Amino acid sequence: MPNTSARPKHGRRTRRRRREDxxxxxxxxxxxxxxxxxxxxxxxxxxxxxxxxxxxxxxxxxxxxxxxxxxxxxxxxxxxxxxxxxxxxxxxxxxxxxxxxxxxxxxxxxxxxxxxxxxxxxxxxxxxxxxxxxxxxxxxxxxxxxxxxxxxxxWHFLMLNDHGRNRKYQQAIQKAVQSGCNTVLDIGTGTGILGMCAKQAGAAEVYACELSKTMYELACEVVAANGMDSSIKILHMKSLEMEVPRDIPHRVSLVVTETVDAGLFGEGIIESLIHAWHHLLLPPQALMTQSEQSATGRVIPAGATVFGMALECVEIRRHHRLCVSEVGSLSMAAAGELRSPVSCSSEPHDSMEPYTTERLSRLPGGYKPLTEPFTALSIDFNNVQELEGLSSREVQQVRLPVTQEGKLDALAVWFQLHLDEESSISTGPQEDTCWEQAIYPVHNAKGFVLKPQDELIVEVSCLDAYLRLCSVAVVRDGHEIRLDKCQDLHYSENPISHANQEAELCSALACLQTDQNQTKDFCMVECSEMALLNNQDYHQSFCRALVKLISQLKLKCQNREQGAGVGSDLADPVNSTDRSDLLYVLDVSEGFSLLSLIAASQGQVKAYSSVEKNKQQEVLKRLAHSNNIPEQHLEFWLNYMDDEQGMLQRPSREELWSAIILDCIETCGLIRQKLMEKASLARCLLEEGGRIFPERIVVYGKLVESNTLLLESAVQGQEPTLGFNIAPFINQFTVPVHVFLDFSTLDCNHLSESVELFVLDLMDTNANYSNREVKVQATSAGRITAIPFWYHIYLDQEISVSTLSQNSHWKQAAIVLQQPLEVQAGDWVRLAVKIHKSTISISAYVDCVPGPMEY
CATH class of the missing domain: 1.25.40.10 (Tetratricopeptide repeat domain)
Incomplete structure (x- = not known):
């Protein structure tokens, strides 16, 4: 028997076969x-x-x-x-x-x-x-x-391309470190650039935190690539969750951060700095004894000054207020109060945002300042008592002399960020920076015109650590007109007598009661949905196309029934009970849409709406009633999706829909995902002669040179950012499609005329293709950096709407080329256009062989 304890020989073994089980x-x-x-x-x-x-x-x-x-x-x-x-x-x-x-x-x-x-x-x-x-x-x-x-x-790309901003932060950090701030915490580190500035300046210890998992991983890559991974500790957490000594060994002497948004406080800088002063930072110099002065804490930025200005702006107005009395022949009188989700008032509503953001210099149609800029607030980030007292500050009233006549549409806000006593960064509308401005739309002064010599009274508060500005009154001819009590204001040019003042008081009280009810019962719609409601051309075009189709289908139905010798009750659609008399229209638009109601208003039509929110459905019901549309001619088909017993009642005939309205283009300027799949399904559900709206989409584009699009799409240039290797890592997130563009205000040179790029036929699947080559002739010399594109949406062969029109609720998009293409005037450029599902991609080449445009 072999010695079982003997060691096996180190020879070649045969592979053991798995035993069959x-x-x-x-x-x-x-x-x-x-x-x-x-x-x-x-x-x-x-x-x-x-x-x-x-x-x-x-x-x-x-x-x-x-x-x-x-x-x-x-x-x-x-x-x-x-x-x-x-x-x-x-x-x-x-x-x-x-x-x-x-x-x-x-x-x-x-x-x-x-x-x-x-x-x-x-x-x-x-x-x-x-x-x-x-x-x-x-x-x-x-x-x-x-x-x-x-x-x-x-904005990450814009910020890293903003050399002036980066140098100012670097210099402020360097001065602080050299003055003795030897331990540093970078809150909201992003790419890690500020933490690396501190280390480069000679800080002994640098810590950083980042909440976003993507940005945390990116910062780790960047710091490692710059050889600082062993000297900068990055934590994937909120600074509010950090503790000493669990996360960092001791308090630091310097906090650097840029956790500020266009409204300054929107990213929670106040809360994070209060926590830092109490738990992560050494005490400020003011609280130290003479012997402790060498170990004090401080913050970069040191503080900020906030500025504001009242303005008139049609673009802001149409995104936040209903400006029309009719939408596609429907009277809107019974709609009640419609609001965008952005509304600032002295009594904040949980469902509302206090402000939105815009780059004022790029707003289509521009804006008109109605007052001079004013100082709304100042804050010292190195004074913890001031930070803690911000939310309890008394509401401040500012009286602003009106300098130009105009409708009061919004208050715009920007700020100056004081990095230290010598250096600052401005986010003002005239500055060439990566910042937008905060916009506080005015809802409560609908149609009110300010005039020179008026004074606008604005309230400034920070009740919940958000900066809130609210226009509350206008002083005219020595009398105060409250803007926060009545929705529709009419002011007499004549001086107000005692009797008139009493009448005005009664009117104000009545308005106050109305306002309370409206505040309770208002209906919220998204900003893009409000702009859509205000787009009269869009709804009139849909109305004309629906009338044409419905007239054709009614005539076909009459001829069919007369040919069969069947009597009908077409003349009285309200009293008709025969379902075969009705035409069925399905609107599957995203969000709040009145297209189903417009269809139902044509008579002999039963329309199904995709509106889901209860309050929005109530608005449609009120509008149906006030526009004499029978209640049974409007249904909300999504209400039945979870109810097996209440599935849609289909008409008796085999074919279902006379028209199906598809929402084809996203507000950002892209084709909606799975549009062609939805269109294929919709075609199968149409009755003979029925139609999908729209039936065809034509994509147009243009060659442009735009340095702005390059700066917003990737970190530019071969030189490292402040000497740090950042671009290769963040540019992994460069995307070739830039969205939410206003092409009318985009800073660019036009290098060609507009050209048809692609056609999507929603009614005829055989007419579609997946790729196409188009030749475009350059009209000017330059570098092609991008190809903006937009859509002509054909409701039928004759009626169309454009997403490029000035009153469109849609924005535009652009393909940004990875490598700019040099062209001379007269050169032919070949565009290879592809659409996969709903994604457009375009490649551009200078064509060596001259030739005509290809379609």
Whole structure:
């Protein structure tokens, strides 16, 4: 018998064959058969469990079962999503990724679910992994481009391209470190640039924190690439959660941060600095004894001064107030109070944002200052008592002399950020910086015209650590007219007598009561939806196209019934009870839409609306009643989606819809995802002669040279930013499609005429193509850096609306070329245009062979 304790020889071994396990094989076989049977019976949950068992016990089946497993996972995930079992859904994906950790399809789908749930950081990670696995995977590329705009916002690129701003921060940090601030915390580090400035200046210890997972990982890469990963500690957490000594060993002597938004306090700088002074920073110099002066704390920036100005601006007005009395022949008198989500008042509403942001210098139509700029507030970030007392400050009233006549549409706000006693950064509308301005739309002075010699009274407060500005009154001829009590103000030019003052008081009290009711019952619509309501051309075009179609279908119906010898009750649609007399229109527009109501107003039409919110449905019902539209001719079809017993009642005839209205273009300027799939489904649901609105979309574009688009799309130049290697890392998040453009105000040189790039036919699938080449002749010499594009939306062969029109609620988009293209006047440029699903891509080449335009 061999010596079993002897060591084996280190020779070549034969590979041990896996022992066959009959019980295991039988279980795998039966589970695989059960999975397929469950798939056939659409029991996706049980099928998924069987596949998990099979693939865990027998990994050799992975290649064979990949497609079936994916299909099962996606179907089961859809069911879990529909019933709100979100945790179970993500558990299933995690189990699937344990089996297929590099499957780009599963990774992409996981990302889509996360994005829909609002987890953008996590979604981006999955899209990025899918793209790394398969760089030519179009679905993952499209998703990553869309989410990258959320994760690494365009201002990051603008900020890093803003050399003046970067140098000022660098100099202020260098001065502070050299004066003795030897330990530094960078709050909201972003790319890590301010923390690296501190280390470069000689700080002994540098810490940084970042809440965004994407930016945290990016900062770690940047710091490591610059050889500082061993000397800068980056934490993935909010500064409010940091503690000494758990997260950093001791208090620091300097906090650097730029956690400020256009309204200064919107990113929580007050709360984070109060916490830092109490828990992370050494006490300020004012609280130190003479012997302790060498170890004091300070903040960069040291403080800020906020400025404001009243203005008139049609562009702001149409996004925040209803400015029309009719929408597509519908009287809006019964709509009640419609508000955008942005409204500042002395009594904040939880559902409202106090301000929005705009770059005033780029607003279409411009703006008119109605007052001189005024100082709204000053704050010292190195005074903790001042920071703590901000929210309890008394409401300040500022009286502003009116300098020009105009309608009061908004208050605009900007600030000067004082880095130290010598250096500052301004975010004013005339400055060439990466900053926008904060806009406080005025809702409570609808149509009120300010005049020179008037004084506008503005209240400034910080009740909840948000800066709030509210126009409350106008002083005219020595009398105060309250703006916060009445919605529609009419003011007599004559001096107010005692009797008139009493009448005005009674009127004000009546308005106050009305205002209280309206505040309680107002209906909120998004800013883009408000702009859409104000777009009369759009609704009139839809109205004309619907009237034409409905007239054609009514005539066809009459001829069909007369030919069959059947009497009809077409003359009295209100009293008609025969469902075959009705035409059916489905509006699947996103958000608040009146198109279903416009269709129902034509008579003999039953319209189905996609409006979901209860208050918005109530508005449509009131408008239907006031415009004499029978109640039974308007339905909200999404109300029935969760009710199996209350599914849509279909007409008796086999064909369903006379018209289906699709929402084709996103407000940002992109084609809606899965538009062509929706159009294919819609075509199958139309009655004979029915139509999809719109029936055709034509994409137009133009060659331009725009340094602005380059600066907003990537870090430019070969030189490192302040000597740091940042560009290669953040430019990973460069996307070729720039959205939310106002082409009319874009700073650019036009290098060609407009040209038709692509056509999407929603009614005729055979007319569509996936790629196209177009030749464009350059009209001027320059560098082609981008191709802005927009759409002509054809409701029928004759009626169209353009997303480029001045009163459009849509913005435009642009393809930004990776490498600018030099052209001379007369050169022909060949554009290779592709559309995959809903994503447009364009490549540009100078054509060596002259030729005509190709269509």
């Amino acid at each position: 009959p019980a295991r094989n039988e279980l795998v076989s039966s589970s695989l058969e059960s999975a397929q049977q469950c798939l056939f019976s659409q029991d996706y949950g049980t099928a998924f469990v069987h596949y998990l068992l099979v693939l865990n016990l027998a990994p050799e089946f992975k290649d064979f079962a990949t497609e079936s497993f994916r299909f099962t996972l996606f179907k089961w995930a859809e069911e879990l999503d529909s019933v709100g079992r979100i945790q179970d859904l993500f558990n299933c994906y995690e189990q699937a990724l344990e089996l297929f950790p590099t499957d780009e399809v599963i990774l992409n789908n996981m990302g889509e679910h996360l994005f829909r749930m609002g987890f953008r950081d996590e979604a981006a990670g999955y899209f990025h992994k899918a793209l790394k696995r398969r760089p030519d995977y179009p679905e993952a590329r499209e998703n990553f481009y869309r989410v990258a705009n959320w994760l690494v916002e365009r």
